[in-house]
Amino acid sequence: MANEELNIKELEAQLSEQEGLRRQKLADLQAQGKDPFDVYKVERTHTSSKIKESYEDLEGKSVTIAGRLMSKRVQGKAGFADIHDRDGKMQLFVKIDNIGEEAHKAFKTLDLGDWIAVTGEVFKTKTGEISVLVKSYELICKSLKPLPEKWHGLKDPDLRYRQREVDIITNSEVKETFLKRINIIKAIREFLDNRGFLEVETPILSPIAGGAAARPFVTHHNALDIDMYLRIATELYLKRCIVAGFEKVYDMGKNFRNEGISVRHNPEFTMIELYEAYSDYNDMMEIMENLVAHACLKVNGTTKITYEGTEIDLTPPWRRATMVELVKEHSGIDFDTINSNAEAQSIAKEKHLDFKKKIEDCTKGDILNAMFEEYAEQHLIQPTFVCDYPVEISPLTKKKRGNEEYTERFEGFIFGREVCNAYSELNDPIVQRDRFEQQANERELGDDEAYVIDEEFMSALETGMPPTGGLGIGIDRIVMFLTDSSSIRDVILFPTMKPQS
Structure with missing residues (x-):
């Protein structure tokens, strides 16, 4: 340790001399x-x-x-x-x-x-x-600071993220990653624009943190003397655009969630949400798989990638499977044969599943979702659409045609990681209000990420929204896969960092 400290001091002295x-x-x-x-x-x-x-x-x-x-x-x-x-x-x-x-x-x-x-x-x-x-x-x-030593470049991860400009100067593969990111985003816009979608801009500051289940960043508007929130999703505003008659819209931009930082999560991240009138979640699957394949072909010349040593085939069509089927496949438990919350709670206790509320307050749908996350999610290496989520965890989604325990919702998974979320959107304002009230009850039971009611959105829904399909995609995660990057920080130019002391 003493020798390391001495070397650091010597290096600092050399740098100071060079700067001088x-x-x-x-x-x-x-x-x-x-x-x-x-x-x-x-x-x-x-x-x-x-x-x-x-x-x-x-x-x-x-x-x-x-x-x-x-x-x-x-x-x-x-x-x-x-x-x-x-x-x-x-x-x-x-x-x-x-x-x-x-x-x-x-x-x-x-x-x-x-x-x-x-x-x-x-x-x-x-x-x-x-x-x-x-x-x-x-x-x-004139450059007043010396660049890192030629053959070793900037290797310390913390320094690389803090001094991204130097990272790009000295590491050509980093520059290539961000050039690819630019072209991926360009390809996504091109794909949607060619299908007649309109790019719109929705507010980043909002009086309600709506459209997703997440903790918001809170700020204060001095002139109005009210707390406001950085957006956690663009969903509710985009649906209001559908109500207005735009029919096909998308917004690609930053969302903010006041949550942890990891190799897969950054508090400030890029998402695209798109909505198409007269569509359902089956149409959203077709859009998702073809959009990703189009972007991959544009930047890599193929629809096959290698991610962390594993070959992944993004060529449409992707696998489609219900959550119930996947839980049965990987745990052996068939939730179609479970007829009560009590029976599901017994399984949850046996499997030692964790929840934000008491197991006695959990429904069959809550437990099915927990079983999926525990037993199935990590096995979804090749692109897979997980379909038909429980109604309890999908408050903005239409119920499944023919089985009202579930909803017409899917999430897309690659390499065991969620990359998108989509619905046949709920457009019944009476049912929607009931769902929001159920979410309010979830907050009382301890889920501080439950949805909150947005009266302006409810007013729009009462004006009338046609049948609509909606899709949200995590852009940073798609870029990670298409550039073989192991951390989300490797694909965000300036990731969130704790200030240096």
């Missing part, structure tokens, strides 16, 4: 009237990828590119350097005969991490690498 040297270089430049922070604009003509894509047309021609200096190998009168821009890397060939002795000497003093703009001719080296023969350059931003 960089600041001195800046001061010298400013004294010479060459302040890099006085540069306002760069007339860039090409990016690295455009030069490589159009080499035959650009060979021997002048281009101006810009980027961060990431390596420098200048010995004597000539040498090479690499700059990185958004698209990738471009090699520079720097020669004293082309830029002059003074500029060549100054180039040698540049630090890794500095931003430069370069004008020069496009050519290929003897090894065939497309490069730029530098004719002139300008320092356009």
